[in-house]
Amino acid sequence: MQNPLRRPHGEHATRRGNQAPPFHDPERGGRAHQGDEDVMSQGMRGHFVAMTGEFVGTVMFLFFAFGGTQIANNVIPPDQASLDRLLFISLAFGFSLATTAWVFYRVSGGLFNPAVTLGLVLAGGLPPIRGALLFIPQMLGGMVAAALVKCMFPGSLSVQTKLTGGTSIAQGLFIEMFLTAELLLTVLFLAAEKSKATFIAPVGIGLALFVAELTGVYYTGGSLNPARSFGPDVANRQFDGYHYIYWIGPFLGAAIAAGYHRFAKYLRYEEANPGQDAISEHEAEDAKSQ
Numbered sequence: 001m002q003n004p005l006r007r008p009h010g011e012h013a014t015r016r017g018n019q020a021p022p023f024h025d026p027e028r029g030g031r032a033h034q035g036d037e038d039v040m041s042q043g044m045r046g047h048f049v050a051m052t053g054e055f056v057g058t059v060m061f062l063f064f065a066f067g068g069t070q071i072a073n074n075v076i077p078p079d080q081a082s083l084d085r086l087l088f089i090s091l092a093f094g095f096s097l098a099t100t101a102w103v104f105y106r107v108s109g110g111l112f113n114p115a116v117t118l119g120l121v122l123a124g125g126l127p128p129i130r131g132a133l134l135f136i137p138q139m140l141g142g143m144v145a146a147a148l149v150k151c152m153f154p155g156s157l158s159v160q161t162k163l164t165g166g167t168s169i170a171q172g173l174f175i176e177m178f179l180t181a182e183l184l185l186t187v188l189f190l191a192a193e194k195s196k197a198t199f200i201a202p203v204g205i206g207l208a209l210f211v212a213e214l215t216g217v218y219y220t221g222g223s224l225n226p227a228r229s230f231g232p233d234v235a236n237r238q239f240d241g242y243h244y245i246y247w248i249g250p251f252l253g254a255a256i257a258a259g260y261h262r263f264a265k266y267l268r269y270e271e272a273n274p275g276q277d278a279i280s281e282h283e284a285e286d287a288k289s290q
Contacts, residue, residue, distance in 0.1 A: 047130060051137045053108030058141025059148070061100040061112045062228060066149040066159045068092025073158040081165075081218070090213035093222070098206020105191070105202055113225040114138050119184040119254030123261045125192040142231030150235045160232045161221025161246055169242045172220045176249025177256070179212040180224045184257030192261075196277045224250055 069089050076085040101110035109126070111117050117134050120126035150157040163172045186208035190201040209224065216222035223229045229246035233239045 047133050050108040051133055053104050054134045055137035055141045057100050057104035058112040058138050059145045061096050062142055062145035063148055064096040065093045069159040070149055070153050074155055086217050089217050090210050093213050094206045094210025097209045098202050101205055102202035115180050115250035115254045116187055119258045122258035123188055138227045142227030143234050146231035146235035157236055161223045161229045165219050167219045173245040173249045175216055175220050177253040179216045180250040180253030181257045182212055183208050183224055184254050188261040
């Protein structure tokens with residue numbers, strides 16, 4: 001006689017097949033746990049790769065920029081005003097940034113500057129965690145680059161940023177602020193804003209630094225970058241009393257640029273002058289008619 005409390009074999013299989021697997025299923029739990037680990041490991045790996053890219057990129061960028069500055073200041077002493085020296089230093093920084101950023105922008109973004117990193121975080125183009133993690137290799141890269149130039153190049157290291165030409169501390173701070181704002185606006189609108197010309201954004205960013213250096217080298221040394229000023233000061237073990245302007249000025253400039261970028265995005269700036277990314281007149285007309 002069949003037990004009335006026992007389900008038929010087929011019914012048991014059917015109902016069991018329709019039921020969700022028990023929560024303590026070790027196989028399912030293992031797969032879910034493995035998926036979480038894969039996501040976490042991918043995120044950590046991305047942060048680590050970006051950090052290494054920023055360190056190597058910052059070292060390369062500042063090594064060649066410092067090397068050019070060292071040559072210029074040895075050939076023509078810094079206390080002698082010379083447009084040739086200022087032009088040579090500006091070219092060294094601008095071309096070094098353009099080249100290095102073009103190499104590393106797919107790896108880490110090619111920032112090499114804590115002020116640029118802060119500006120991207122404030123503008124919403126970079127997660128705060130990534131920004132905080134990139135600060136460390138950027139500062140280390142500035143110190144390593146200055147140490148390498150000091151060890152390899154003859155003579156004393158003469159690449160520190162100093163106020164000259166009768167520039168006051170307040171003037172130097174605001175000069176650094178406006179120079180950095182110009183650089184950040186270029187980064188935000190050419191690189192952070194994706195377009196058909198994004199792949200050549202490093203060229204525009206390098207030119208922006210070149211123009212900023214032409215204006216700032218004589219008065220402040222043209223820092224625009226806390227890592228650029230901090231590294232040589234550590235290598236020479238000498239900090240001027242106004243060293244803080246090379247932090248506050250660039251950070252204020254980054255905040256101004258990020259604020260305007262958010263303002264322009266809020267007002268949908270791309271609709272004010274449509275068709276700028278068009279590759280033909282027909283495409284441009286279509287964009288303007290929308």
